[in-house]
Each structure stands twice: as structure tokens, then as C-alpha cells.
Amino acid sequence: MNAPLVEVRGLTKHFTRGGGLFQKGTVVKAVDGVSFSIDEGETFGLVGESGSGKSTTGRCMLRLVEPTSGEVRYAGEDVLAFSSSRMRAARRHMQMIFQDPYSSLNPRMKARDIVDEPLIIHKLGSKRERGDRVAELFRLVGLDPAHLDRYPHEFSGGQRQRIGLARALALEPKFIIADEPVSALDVSIQAQVVNLLMDLQERLQLTYLFIAHDLRLVRHICRRVAVMYLGRIVEMGDTEAIFANPAHPYTRALLSAIPVTDPDAPRQRIDLDPASVSRDAALVEVAPGHLAAVQ
Amino acid sequence: MAADVLLSVQGLTTVFDVGATPLVAVNDVSFDIRKGETLGLVGESGSGKSVTAYSLLRLVQPPGRIAGGRVVFQGRDLLTLPEKEMCGVRGAGIGLVFQEPMAALNPVMRVGRQIGESLVVHGLASSREARDRAIELLRAVKIVDPETRVDDYPHQLSGGMRQRVMLAVALACKPPLVIADEPTTALDVTVQAQILDLLREMKNTFDLSLLLITHDLGVIAEVADRVAVMYAGRIVEEGPVRTIFRAPAHPYTRGLLASIPHGRTGERLVAIDGVVPNLAHLPPGCAFAPRCASRLADCERAVPPEVRLADDHRARCVLHAATGAGADR
Numbered sequence: 001m002n003a004p005l006v007e008v009r010g011l012t013k014h015f016t017r018g019g020g021l022f023q024k025g026t027v028v029k030a031v032d033g034v035s036f037s038i039d040e041g042e043t044f045g046l047v048g049e050s051g052s053g054k055s056t057t058g059r060c061m062l063r064l065v066e067p068t069s070g071e072v073r074y075a076g077e078d079v080l081a082f083s084s085s086r087m088r089a090a091r092r093h094m095q096m097i098f099q100d101p102y103s104s105l106n107p108r109m110k111a112r113d114i115v116d117e118p119l120i121i122h123k124l125g126s127k128r129e130r131g132d133r134v135a136e137l138f139r140l141v142g143l144d145p146a147h148l149d150r151y152p153h154e155f156s157g158g159q160r161q162r163i164g165l166a167r168a169l170a171l172e173p174k175f176i177i178a179d180e181p182v183s184a185l186d187v188s189i190q191a192q193v194v195n196l197l198m199d200l201q202e203r204l205q206l207t208y209l210f211i212a213h214d215l216r217l218v219r220h221i222c223r224r225v226a227v228m229y230l231g232r233i234v235e236m237g238d239t240e241a242i243f244a245n246p247a248h249p250y251t252r253a254l255l256s257a258i259p260v261t262d263p264d265a266p267r268q269r270i271d272l273d274p275a276s277v278s279r280d281a282a283l284v285e286v287a288p289g290h291l292a293a294v295q
Numbered sequence: 296m297a298a299d300v301l302l303s304v305q306g307l308t309t310v311f312d313v314g315a316t317p318l319v320a321v322n323d324v325s326f327d328i329r330k331g332e333t334l335g336l337v338g339e340s341g342s343g344k345s346v347t348a349y350s351l352l353r354l355v356q357p358p359g360r361i362a363g364g365r366v367v368f369q370g371r372d373l374l375t376l377p378e379k380e381m382c383g384v385r386g387a388g389i390g391l392v393f394q395e396p397m398a399a400l401n402p403v404m405r406v407g408r409q410i411g412e413s414l415v416v417h418g419l420a421s422s423r424e425a426r427d428r429a430i431e432l433l434r435a436v437k438i439v440d441p442e443t444r445v446d447d448y449p450h451q452l453s454g455g456m457r458q459r460v461m462l463a464v465a466l467a468c469k470p471p472l473v474i475a476d477e478p479t480t481a482l483d484v485t486v487q488a489q490i491l492d493l494l495r496e497m498k499n500t501f502d503l504s505l506l507l508i509t510h511d512l513g514v515i516a517e518v519a520d521r522v523a524v525m526y527a528g529r530i531v532e533e534g535p536v537r538t539i540f541r542a543p544a545h546p547y548t549r550g551l552l553a554s555i556p557h558g559r560t561g562e563r564l565v566a567i568d569g570v571v572p573n574l575a576h577l578p579p580g581c582a583f584a585p586r587c588a589s590r591l592a593d594c595e596r597a598v599p600p601e602v603r604l605a606d607d608h609r610a611r612c613v614l615h616a617a618t619g620a621g622a623d624r
Contacts, residue, residue, distance in 0.1 A: 049483035049484065049485060049486075050454075050483055156570045156571070157340075158570065159570070186339035186340055186510065186571060187339065187510060187511075187512070187551060187554050187555065188339060188550060188551060188554050188566065188567035188571075189339075189566075189570070189571075190554070190564075191554040191556075191564035191565060191566035191567070192566040192567075192568075194556075194564050195563050195564055195566055198563060213483065213484060214484075214556075215484070216555065216556040216557060217556045219556065219559070219560060220556040220559075220560065220561075220562060220564060221560070221561075222560065223560055223561070239560050240559070240560060253485055254484065254485060256488075257484045257485040257487065257488035258484060258513070259487075259488075259491070259511065259513025259514055259516065259517050260513065260516060260517070261512050261513045261516045261540065261552070261555050261557065262516060262540060263516045263536045263537050263540055264537065265516075267517070269488055269492065271489075272485065
């Protein structure tokens with residue numbers, strides 16, 4: 001079996017809150033010893049609610065936030081040991097798309113320049129070559145190159161997310177971290193963008209880390225998933241196995257909270273008793289390939 | 296009008312005077328809410344569902360303006376009421392729950408005073424009584440230790456607790472109708488589930504009618520008795536929740552239901568092609584026609600008439616023009 005494309009081991013990010021000259025602040029363990037690996041061509045889901053540390057984990061992996069400790073291996077190399085110039089070069093292969101297509105695009109730049117910028121920074125091609133490439137990227141994500149000279153506000157939310165995607169794809173990355181890429185979009189548009197992500201994965205052999213809070217969506221596109229709670233992974237395994245047999249009390253509560261789109265379906269809400277979650281429980285195998293932090 | 300109808304909206308039209316031609320955000324919208332009933336108003340961004348809610352309370356700000364229609368609440372047309380009497384309806388007759396509790400609550404006012412404020416304003420309680428009543432309401436919305444929490448500021452509360460406080464504010468004067476505008480959209484899914492459970496419970500305890508505005512059909516399925524689907528300012532379908540989920544008549548409703556992820560890993564989602572139309576460039580016929588898979592030549596000619604498919608089920612689509620019991624207006 002091939003080695004995984006991305007491997008995260010014991011990733012930790014602590015933030016210090018408050019504190020002053022003579023007073024120690026309190027330490028918030030936003031990410032607390034997170035480990036997982038992603039195979040090439042796979043979509044791996046990272047699920048959790050606000051404050052679970054899922055976005056911070058994604059940011060740490062690209063060193064947009066410097067992790068406190070741990071290892072992030074990409075194609076076997078430890079990304080956290082890279083010098084800053086080496087890291088910049090490595091980001092060609094690892095890109096990120098963000099949740100809010102309204103705030104993640106520079107409102108004063110034309111769509112053309114937004115997509116062109118990474119090519120300029122990485123000094124790829126002449127002006128003409130770059131122009132062709134930008135138009136090609138626009139078509140790739142389903143946008144009309146006739147709209148290249150428009151500003152972000154002239155596009156709809158779904159189209160803006162496509163621009164963000166075109167920018168991320170400009171450097172031909174192999175690995176994309178998608179942080180809640182469709183949660184700000186309308187339902188009918190969400191499906192379009194998700195289908196596009198799946199098409200592009202097939203065409204360009206992309207590997208995704210898909211960070212999301214919507215379990216219905218994650219079930220659709222991720223073969224494997226990790227559930228995060230208070231900075232730690234509490235359950236991980238094949239998506240279908242976790243949906244069928246959730247082992248951790250938090251996963252059970254989370255799954256039972258998904259609104260059922262059937263007015264006649266019986267509703268069995270499971271509330272989480274925080275006391276039932278042990279901070280010290282390590283991940284153990286509850287079934288082949290299915291891990292949970294239960295005693 | 297049936298005796299148990301609490302709110303009857305007839306031909307409500309709200310426009311925004313921007314540019315040469317006014318934008319019609321709410322276009323000839325009609326629906327009834329009966330006593331004790333929950334009507335879910337569902338639509339995507341720009342469909343006009345929130346503007347509808349604000350129009351009912353006459354809270355539309357310029358350049359927006361209500362251009363026509365009637366909003367009959369407890370026998371009075373709210374649209375012709377003097378502003379002073381309208382103030383008596385807001386809060387006391389109709390309570391409002393907003394989407395973003397952090398933006399809707401006053402950050403420099405203790406939550407207890409915000410809950411009691413409407414009681415004092417409407418002359419229903421003295422300040423001291425209002426405080427006791429606020430504690431009772433906090434207990435009703437399941438806030439632990441209400442005697443202490445009553446003196447908290449909004450920033451001291453979690454998102455879910457703030458939404459509970461919003462609900463307590465809306466319920467303070469025991470209004471017969473509460474309008475909840477995306478009450479769970481900003482919340483995590485486990486907190487959303489708690490707030491939906493609470494809404495259902497409050498509806499029974501306070502004998503409420505509820506107008507629930509949301510983009511999430513999952514939320515609708517959990518709480519609503521009837522559903523009205525809005526698209527580009529019009530109600531395109533309305534019916535009992537079971538009918539809408541089991542036998543949706545309008546292609547847009549069908550598309551919305553199909554686009555909810557419910558399949559298995561690796562399957563493609565069912566998307567509705569195209570984008571939500573810009574109100575300034577609406578097509579001449581059915582606004583959904585350009586995105587509709589069942590589009591006919593007629594669709595682009597004129598806005599389809601509303602067709603009554605059953606006593607309690609109507610849709611605005613030419614597919615049903617021949618089969619329906621006839622246009623109702």
C-alpha cells in the first residue's frame with residue numbers, strides 16, 4: 001500500500017488568553033494532539049461544531065497559523081520543519097478555499113487579477129501565458145471568461161466561491177483544504193459547488209481535506225471522516241460505519257441533532273452529557289478501521 | 296375568513312425604490328395563519344421571505360415601502376393602522392425573534408431589562424414586576440440559574456443562551472403570534488436542535504401561532520404545520536407540511552427537496568442549475584423558468600396563475616393549470 005499523501009501527527013495549537021506583565025494567561029487548547037492521514041485522491045472529512053478546532057487544524061497544516069507542536073507530513077516531508085521560503089514554494093501544492101466568498105476575495109481586484117495573483121507571485125509564465133491560463137481556469141470552474149473584468153460584488157455567492165476555487169487551482173495543487181466551502185451558500189447552489197468539487201477531483205486527481213459542520217454533506221462526499229470535539233478527535237473511520245454505528249457520545253448527539261427532512265420521521269434527540277466525555281480517553285479501535293475515544 | 300384565522304395576509308406587495316423601476320421584493324403575497332398553527336416560510340436569499348416578515352410589522356425602512364395589500368390581524372388591517380396603535384401591536388400582539396441574537400440584543404443593557412422592557416413600555420408591569428417576570432421567562436426558556444442570569448449582559452451568554460433570551464423577549468407580553476426569522480441559522484447543529492425543541496414547547500405552553508422563516512427544509516420538517524415556498528418575491532407553492540414533502544407540485548420545491556444531501560458517499564448531489572434571479576432583471580414569465588427542467592413555451596410568456604390543487608394546497612405553475620381546480624383569482 002502507498003504511503004498517505006498527508007499525515008498529521010500529534011498536532012497541537014495552544015492559544016494564551018489574557019494575562020499581563022505579572023499574571024499568567026489561561027491556555028486554550030484549540031487543537032490538542034490531533035492525528036490523521038489522508039490518502040492520495042481521497043476526500044477526508046473533518047467535522048465538528050464551532051470551537052471544536054477543525055478550522056485551526058486546517059490552518060495549522062498550511063502554517064497560516066503556526067502550530068505549537070506536532071508533525072504535518074506532505075509526501076513524506078515534514079512541512080513544519082520547512083524554512084519560510086521553502087514553505088512558500090510548498091504552498092504551490094497545498095491550497096485552501098475559504099468559507100465566506102464575500103470576505104475572502106479582495107473587493108477592489110477584478111476577478112482576472114484575483115486568479116492571476118498566485119501566478120505572478122510564483123513567477124509562472126509571461127503575461128500572455130498567464131492571461132490564457134486565467135481564462136482556462138475560469139472555464140474549468142464553470143465561469144464565463146467574458147466576465148473576467150468584473151469585480152467580486154458583481155458575482156453571486158456561488159460564482160464567488162468558484163473564483164476562489166479558480167485561484168486555488170491556479171498553481172495546480174495536489175492537495176486542497178476546503179474550510180466550510182459551501183456553508184454560506186443557498187441550498188440549490190451548494191449542490192452545484194459540491195458537484196464541481198467532485199468533478200475537479202476526478203479530472204485533476206485532487207486530494208481534499210473537507211472541513212464542515214454539515215454531516216449530511218460530509219456523508220455525501222467523504223469516504224472517511226474524523227469528528228472533533230473541544231480540540232480533539234473523538235471518533236474517526238469510514239463515513240458509513242460512523243453513521244451506522246456511532247461509538248462516541250458526542251458523535252451520537254451530533255448525528256441525532258441533524259434535522260430530518262421527513263415530517264413523519266420519529267425524532268430521537270440524544271443530548272450530550274459533558275460528564276460522559278473523558279478528556280483522557282485515547283482513540284481505540286471499536287471495529288476494524290473505526291476509532292473512538294471511549295473507555 | 297375562517298373564524299380561527301389569526302393573521303390573514305392578502306396581496307401584500309413591498310417594493311424598493313432604487314433606480315428607475317422599483318424592485319418588487321414581495322409580490323402579491325397571500326397566506327393565512329390559524330390559531331396555534333406554525334407556518335414555515337421557506338426560500339433562498341433574495342426570495343423576499345424576510346421582507347415579508349418585516350412588512351407585516353411595518354418595519355420596512357426606505358427605500359423600501361409597502362405598495363399594497365392587507366394584513367388583517369385580530370380583525371384589524373395593520374397596514375392602515377395609525378403608527379401609535381401599530382406600536383401597541385409590535386411586541387404585545389406580534390413578537391419577533393431575529394436571526395443574530397448578538398446583533399439584535401442591546402450589548403450594554405442587562406438581559407433582564409431587555410426582556411422586561413416591552414412589559415414596561417406597553418404598561419403591563421412596573422419595573423420591579425418586570426424584573427420578576429423576566430426571571431420567570433428565563434426559567435420558561437430553560438436558562439439555568441435565572442436569578443443570576445437576569446443581571447448578565449449579552450456577551451456573557453453563549454449563542455444558544457442568547458437565542459433563548461431573544462425568545463424570552465419575544466414572549467414577554469404573551470403575544471398570540473411570534474415571527475421567527477431564521478432563529479437557528481447562526482447556531483451549531485446541536486444547539487439548533489435544542490432551540491427547535493424549545494420553540495415547539497413554547498408554542499404549546501404559550502398557545503402561540505408561529506411564522507417561521509428559514510432556508511432550511513430540515514427545520515421546516517421538524518416544526519411547521521404548513522409550508523409556503525417563496526421564489527423571487529412570490530409564493531410559488533403552499534400546503535400542509537406532509538403534502539409539500541411527499542408530493543411537492545412546483546418544480547422549484549421539488550428541486551429544493553432534491554438538493555438536500557441525503558444520499559450515500561460518492562453520489563452526486565442533485566443541483567438546480569443557474570442562479571437565483573436578480574430582482575432587477577426578472578424574466579417576463581415565471582421567475583423560475585430559466586432554471587426549470589420542466590419548462591414549457593408558455594412559462595416565459597406570462598406569470599402562471601395560482602392553481603388550487605386541493606383545499607389546502609396551491610401552486611403557481613403551468614404544469615398544473617390543466618389539472619387543478621382552477622385559478623383562485
